Amino acid sequence: MNAFVIDAFEFCRLKEQRNGEFPVEALPRLAEESVDRSGSVVWSLQGGKNLHGHPQMALSVSGKIRLLCQRCLTPLDFAIDSGAVLVLAPDEDSADEMDALLADEDVEVIVGSHAFDIRQLVEDEALLTIPLSPRHEACEKRLAVDSVPEVKKESPFAVLKNLKK
Numbered sequence: 001m002n003a004f005v006i007d008a009f010e011f012c013r014l015k016e017q018r019n020g021e022f023p024v025e026a027l028p029r030l031a032e033e034s035v036d037r038s039g040s041v042v043w044s045l046q047g048g049k050n051l052h053g054h055p056q057m058a059l060s061v062s063g064k065i066r067l068l069c070q071r072c073l074t075p076l077d078f079a080i081d082s083g084a085v086l087v088l089a090p091d092e093d094s095a096d097e098m099d100a101l102l103a104d105e106d107v108e109v110i111v112g113s114h115a116f117d118i119r120q121l122v123e124d125e126a127l128l129t130i131p132l133s134p135r136h137e138a139c140e141k142r143l144a145v146d147s148v149p150e151v152k153k154e155s156p157f158a159v160l161k162n163l164k165k
């Protein structure tokens with residue numbers, strides 16, 4: 001049994017608190033985004049309840065990961081720094097109702113679980129912070145890209161046109 005699987009409802013009821021650190025290589029989806037699987041993600045999770053009495057968990061994640069700059073294709077140090085407040089619903093239907101009730105609040109409603117995987121949660125949150133196309137603010141190796149001839153990809157429309165001929 002994974003030590004990071006908790007009963008999320010109990011965790012909130014007992015106002016438990018946990019924290020830890022996952023190496024990037026222990027988070028496979030995050031590791032895939034990284035150039036060298038170095039770095040780690042520090043996290044903390046605090047259980048409690050919101051003003052409406054719903055169980056809620058406050059998550060924070062921070063850390064460092066090396067991504068690949070999409071402009072110069074060299075590594076880029078990226079700082080992960082994020083957090084979320086997750087309100088637990090007992091099931092999908094209640095989740096929709098709670099979503100409507102809490103629409104104005106900066107929280108996320110999720111369906112809670114008695115076998116809730118903290119590692120997945122931390123990984124999800126870290127993944128959300130990663131830009132789709134990471135770039136240095138100012139690349140040192142600009143030439144790398146400028147000197148590479150652009151690969152011309154045929155547009156799907158051009159392909160269609162050729163098919164019609």
Ligand SMILES: [Zn+2]
Binds near residue numbers: 071135138141
């Ligand atoms: Zn760059």
